[in-house]
Amino acid sequence: MREITFMEATREALDSAMAKDPSIFVVGEGIGARGGNFTTTLGLYEKYGPERLRDTPISERGFVGMCTGAAMTGTRPIVDFMFLDFILDAMGELINQVSKIQYMSSGRLKMPLLLRGCIGIGGAAATHHSGNYYPIFAHIPGFRVVLPTNAYDAKGLFATALQSDDPVLFLEHKNLIFNKGPVPDEEYTIPFGKARITREGDAATVVALSSMVDKTLAACDKLAKEGISIEVIDPRTIAPLDIDTILASVHKTGRLLIVDETFAPCGVGAEISAQVTAQGFDDLDAPIMRLNGLHTPTPYSPPLEAAIVPNKESIEQAIRDLLAE
Amino acid sequence: MREITFMEATREALDSAMAKDPSIFVVGEGIGARGGNFTTTLGLYEKYGPERLRDTPISERGFVGMCTGAAMTGTRPIVDFMFLDFILDAMGELINQVSKIQYMSSGRLKMPLLLRGCIGIGGAAATHHSGNYYPIFAHIPGFRVVLPTNAYDAKGLFATALQSDDPVLFLEHKNLIFNKGPVPDEEYTIPFGKARITREGDAATVVALSSMVDKTLAACDKLAKEGISIEVIDPRTIAPLDIDTILASVHKTGRLLIVDETFAPCGVGAEISAQVTAQGFDDLDAPIMRLNGLHTPTPYSPPLEAAIVPNKESIEQAIRDLLAE
Amino acid sequence: MSNEDQNKENLNKETYLELYHDLLLIRRSEEQLAKSYAAGMIHGACHTYVGEEAVATGVCAHLRQDDAVFSTHRGHGHALAKGVPPREVIAELYGRETGCSRGRGGSMHLFSPEVGMMGTSGIVGPTILQATGAGYSFSLLKTDRVAVVFFGDGAVNNGAFHEGINLATIWKLPVLFVCENNMYATEVPFAYASGNPDVGNRGPAYGLPSVIVDGNDVLAVYAAAGEAVRRARAGEGPTLIECKTYRTRAHSEGMRDAGYRTQEEVDAWKARDPIDLYRAYLLEHNLAAEDDMQEIEADVQAIVEHAAEFAQNSPWPDPATATNYIYSENNSQDHEEVQHA
Amino acid sequence: MSNEDQNKENLNKETYLELYHDLLLIRRSEEQLAKSYAAGMIHGACHTYVGEEAVATGVCAHLRQDDAVFSTHRGHGHALAKGVPPREVIAELYGRETGCSRGRGGSMHLFSPEVGMMGTSGIVGPTILQATGAGYSFSLLKTDRVAVVFFGDGAVNNGAFHEGINLATIWKLPVLFVCENNMYATEVPFAYASGNPDVGNRGPAYGLPSVIVDGNDVLAVYAAAGEAVRRARAGEGPTLIECKTYRTRAHSEGMRDAGYRTQEEVDAWKARDPIDLYRAYLLEHNLAAEDDMQEIEADVQAIVEHAAEFAQNSPWPDPATATNYIYSENNSQDHEEVQHA
Ligand SMILES: Cc1ncc(C[n+]2csc(CCOP(=O)(O)OP(=O)(O)O)c2C)c(N)n1
Ligand SMILES: Cc1ncc(C[n+]2csc(CCOP(=O)(O)OP(=O)(O)O)c2C)c(N)n1
């Protein structure tokens, strides 16, 4: 099968959806003629014009609130934040309005609002350009939160996001978006709430999020050489969260590690641990472990930056520690 | 000892601190001559005047950002949000600036910013006036997060908050602030990160947050009549979190339930569960359970509102279920 | 009445009487809600619109059902003027399943998309942006629909005002930004909270037309809104309208209303009650007869009384439905669950 | 030079030369950073100030060390003008422990409170509010210190601009709001992004004085800033100053600089290079001699070269210190930990 990048894959899904549905439009800084700082919309301005690929002023709160109203009145807006960090200026709109309007209108209004942005630590982007923040959106009712990890999933999950009448956060890790992978030409969707078992194994289960999936697989390759077989699960969406697939795996392996680049406290790993403890307690042969990035703002200097993020070696060690329990 | 309300207790701490330190000032809507929608500053305007009790326009982002700069330049601002819900418009300032400036300045700037607001579901305040949101601030590095539950603690914890050079969120549940309790006249502080064992017991440990403490104690009184003795822990601060006291209790009881009015996913209960599973696994005789408010925006109508919050009966049932495990 | 009488267009009698009907419907509904609040029938906050009726009435008279209105915490009048039945508004504040938000919202969350009432908000600011977005939809979809947002003077100092007006201006969106300047945000005077005591003179800073109107003069509001709606439908872009008006009751029911404004000030504004002024104006200029108006007064009285009864007799929402409607996918399914519950 | 030459006050020779020195120090430092970036010595983004030096230079010439400057993602020039040593700026971009933020910040997070450089921000907007807060501190503490914020045209459409300017105005805070209008936010033209192509004419909307200045004329900036600083120190409140200027390099180093502006436009502005203009002006009016300036040029060259060497030879931060400084309580203790690590 042909191989294209993660970002090309989402662009394909976006292009075909925009061709079919004239009510879809995109707003963001530099997403017009420039095609997006991360090439999210490259080539689409020429096809769909300035009204549907709308360059904006630096008014994150303003255009999120605007797109909220647009989604209430018959169009399907996409907000392209470039760096997800900029979403924080729009938190009031998102938590008090976007996530609540379907409920407060007793379902008579829909909220087909797609929010996308690049997340993640890397490239000495420093603390204003390396946020993750997805646990916040998993905490708040009303959102769908997608963490795609490869080109194939990116296309299918983005297609699903484009069809959703709920607000969706589509969060693309900076270190993944230019990775290539096999992607079918035809359109397809991947349902939210269905995890992918990325690697089968029976000694332990590792749930890895976003950029941690590839690093975990690399660690598992190494361990496999010693005959240690690890099961790796990529939830793909954290809201909804496919806890059943995780529970089934833990039932098989008896051991669970959650690897996440972002902060541990009140994070996704905590939620998964709490659910597995509550529902799979008797399956556990060892304490559930978490491996997270350090609980700190992101430093700029490369040696500091490298020190705060889990890597192949620290993941391998965490798995060994879990097996030793 | 004399009994005063929770809010009177914080006002006492605020008044004596403002009398001593002329660099402390308060901003908010209606906190001047009116004395605050929740009487947070009643009587202080007459003593300290308009510059130190500063009524503001409806510019939450603006005055939070302003107080960030003030805290960087030698004063000690207090932001009084009235309802905490309004803090969401200032999330960019809080997460990208307030929580990071000490770090980015390598500790050469301090951030003595005290943020207070009323939280909680009740009184048909509906979804824009009943937010809790504290798990978000526990997730982000850099904040201290305080959930006082009675008048005595409120005075001592507020005094500590007033001395802190870190940003502190002091979150007062609407249903607690007018409760009376014994409070010494003299000044005292209560350190952050020290839980209170509100009730001793050995059959199970219940960690209860904010408004859930009193409801849990009521449920435990009922169970006590049947000879069931439950230990109840009030963490008082969730960042820092006193996990040692919780672990010690679970070591004794072998069973843990966390009761929290707000959302379960990626919440404080999940964090406590994950830490206890990781560090106290061998002490557990049963799965750790959580009882949370339902994962939904807050409805207005009283019967709906009552249906989404844990109460004495549902807590009692949750404890019985835990003991039956 | 106002000194711009001369430059008032002549309307037909029906219109004059419809305006009177709407003014009165809002006033009597608010008076009913105040009574209900005192009687403990309303469970949360209740911000009445008494004294400001001319603004919603004069603006909404130009709107079609497929136009969109966005409002504030003080939104009962806007909902009624846009055509939400009084019984649904009152039932909502009573917390009943028959309310316009099915009891989910209460006073500050009134939704009735069926008639273009797109919502009120307990948070000051956001609906300014949402109206801008409705304007974006209407222009992208090539319709001539318009969006209107009502907001208080308190919202003017909020970033939402700045960002929303700029976005609507640079993209020429069909939006009316209607500021109800009643001089106070709760008890904080606008003259204290803003470096500029006016709002309707800020158009040049943004590049859109702006006007200052006597908000207690329904015909002055009607005239200004008419021109702004015409511009919007014609694709000429947004307009900022400041209506100078006054809230004659407390900020919200049950709240102390002292210490921030003088009795003289309140009395002076009561003497300019928009309904009294308009009624006198119609008679003085023989635009309507005493009986016409008495007939309307009787009709409105009956409507509001029946609405209150309807609300009083309406069922409470089923607690088993408390988590319905959070996600679109689940809505139908949730209903199922409820039935089987 | 500019057509307001006549109304320029006469400064003493030292001042003229200091301005020249500062202009040049910024230019040469930026040129060094551009070289370092190309050489891979800079790890994150690098937004240069080339072409805009007259703004920071003309404003900061009036500031004391105890005055506060807040800046943006394009902040090297502001830091240097406020007195941060070039070696600390360059070392910071190199990610070294000797940088002004100890390597934690990089280009967009320059902190040097010791000299009143209170920070740059990778997020557009917040420092406008922080400067307002510094003004609040200075006025509450009854000092005559002033706060200055530099921000781009892109920040003008952000709510922070609106809320910050209003707060500073109603409380008469000692703040200079200095907009560096270089006509683009990355590649989005201000003329597209704002309904009003000017910023310096917005004072009346807020109730504070505002002016439009030629941002490539250091003496024009110096004059406008001088009056604004005087007002601020005298307790007369804030001023909004728009400096029309231009960025002659790409938005950030390594970024494609095409498709949004014409070569003619770039050339026209290069022909008005603020340093060339000023140098010519000084000679023409016999305000300084050729040797004076050559001496400064040699000094600056040496300073910058040594700064780059210093940075190059500086140690990296210790990874064991990656979580220091998050909480004030722990800072000293963290240091301990580090020593024992
Ligand atoms: C963002 C936000 N901050 C504070 C409040 C609390 N609050 C409710 S109404 C109000 C005053 C609003 O004044 P204005 O906008 O003039 O409307 P009015 O009540 O005068 O009609 C305030 C401060 C709020 N609802 N939202
Ligand atoms: C809130 C926010 N949104 C978007 C960005 C991305 N961004 C970085 S610089 C920039 C353009 C800034 O333009 P301007 O304010 O005019 O400053 P200039 O770069 O022209 O000096 C943008 C959009 C950001 N840093 N912060």
Ligand SMILES: [Mg+2]
């Ligand atoms: Mg008002």
Ligand SMILES: [Mg+2]
């Ligand atoms: Mg610019």
